[in-house]
Amino acid sequence: MGVSVREIPLKKGGISFSLDIYHKGRRQQVKTEIQAEKPAGREYQKARRQAEARAADIEAQLKIDPAAVFLGKERQSTDFLEYFERVILQEKNGEPLYKNTLKHLQDFNGKKPLPMDNICQSWAEQFRAYIDTLKLKETTKGNYIHGLKVILNQAAREGLVSDFTRKIKPFKKNDVSLKYLTLEQIKTLEATPCVHPAIRNAFLFACLTGLRISDLRALRDSDIQQDGDRVKICFKMQKTQKVQYLTLGAQALKYLKEAKAFHNNRSADDDRVFLLPGATRCLDVLRAWGVAAGIPFNLSPHCARHSFAVMSLQNGVDLYTLSKLMGHSTIAITQVYAKVVDETKTAAMDKLPSW
Numbered sequence: 001m002g003v004s005v006r007e008i009p010l011k012k013g014g015i016s017f018s019l020d021i022y023h024k025g026r027r028q029q030v031k032t033e034i035q036a037e038k039p040a041g042r043e044y045q046k047a048r049r050q051a052e053a054r055a056a057d058i059e060a061q062l063k064i065d066p067a068a069v070f071l072g073k074e075r076q077s078t079d080f081l082e083y084f085e086r087v088i089l090q091e092k093n094g095e096p097l098y099k100n101t102l103k104h105l106q107d108f109n110g111k112k113p114l115p116m117d118n119i120c121q122s123w124a125e126q127f128r129a130y131i132d133t134l135k136l137k138e139t140t141k142g143n144y145i146h147g148l149k150v151i152l153n154q155a156a157r158e159g160l161v162s163d164f165t166r167k168i169k170p171f172k173k174n175d176v177s178l179k180y181l182t183l184e185q186i187k188t189l190e191a192t193p194c195v196h197p198a199i200r201n202a203f204l205f206a207c208l209t210g211l212r213i214s215d216l217r218a219l220r221d222s223d224i225q226q227d228g229d230r231v232k233i234c235f236k237m238q239k240t241q242k243v244q245y246l247t248l249g250a251q252a253l254k255y256l257k258e259a260k261a262f263h264n265n266r267s268a269d270d271d272r273v274f275l276l277p278g279a280t281r282c283l284d285v286l287r288a289w290g291v292a293a294g295i296p297f298n299l300s301p302h303c304a305r306h307s308f309a310v311m312s313l314q315n316g317v318d319l320y321t322l323s324k325l326m327g328h329s330t331i332a333i334t335q336v337y338a339k340v341v342d343e344t345k346t347a348a349m350d351k352l353p354s355w
Contacts, residue, residue, distance in 0.1 A: 003055040
């Protein structure tokens with residue numbers, strides 16, 4: 001097992017570098033874009049070091065996941081940027097986060113192809129370093145890396161790349177307060193006309209269930225099940241691909257029934273519960289609706305999820321149970337909402353008179 005650097009003379013002079021990968025008696029040659037105009041000198045030495053660094057990275061991958069390295073010509077011929085764009089269009093509904101992440105990837109990579117073979121931890125770290133040079137907020141930088149990780153995780157599940165996203169260093173998150181609605185604000189929204197009823201019902205439903213916008217889009221008629229005298233939804237979370245069960249309360253059921261009232265507009269092969277438009281349209285409608293209702297900040301789809309979490313804690317749901325309702329992998333993720341509730345309690349105590 002190992003990876004060696006091969007130097008290939010070019011017809012017009014100079015050297016091109018490729019990599020020979022050896023594993024269990026098999027050899028796979030991988031071409032690189034690394035070249036030097038002369039077979040000696042500083043330029044050659046720099047190119048040689050780049051090729052050796054690429055070889056070391058692939059050798060490390062080879063030890064962890066040999067199958068991912070030997071995926072054959074189909075993987076080698078797949079362009080990551082084309083794959084990224086295809087996933088955005090087919091599965092992410094053109095969400096701005098992923099479109100902006102792709103734009104930065106294209107700026108970083110230039111106009112040349114980006115084969116799946118080049119996608120590895122060192123490449124991701126180079127892209128992270130590039131993002132870090134841009135004049136962006138730390139939160140925005142972190143969002144772009146998150147967008148990349150989501151697509152990389154999907155590619156890993158499909159066997160196109162190895163699974164290394166956990167090794168990518170995250171950006172430090174700024175201490176930004178969560179945007180959530182109080183119960184009174186939710187009631188005010190409900191009473192305020194909205195130009196798009198499907199968006200209205202989906203958002204209010206999310207305030208009572210904590211579903212992400214991706215899960216609202218993916219929810220189908222078959223995910224709604226009768227359980228005795230109760231109704232529950234059984235769905236696969238789009239972010240984690242884990243199956244989640246939620247028993248619906250009376251208010252959530254109300255919004256669900258309102259959503260079904262618009263199913264007459266569905267085509268015969270459309271079994272979506274919420275007939276939502278694209279991401280940009282959803283955001284525009286939510287913001288306009290929030291302004292009309294007097295909400296003091298811009299509404300976003302994720303605001304509903306935050307509102308569900310804070311409202312649950314304020315009404316006595318314990319942190320562990322909430323983590324299960326939210327589908328969080330660890331309770332540490334849920335603790336951010338406990339901090340919000342604690343701050344609310346502190347602010348309430350500060351309002352008491354003193355003498």
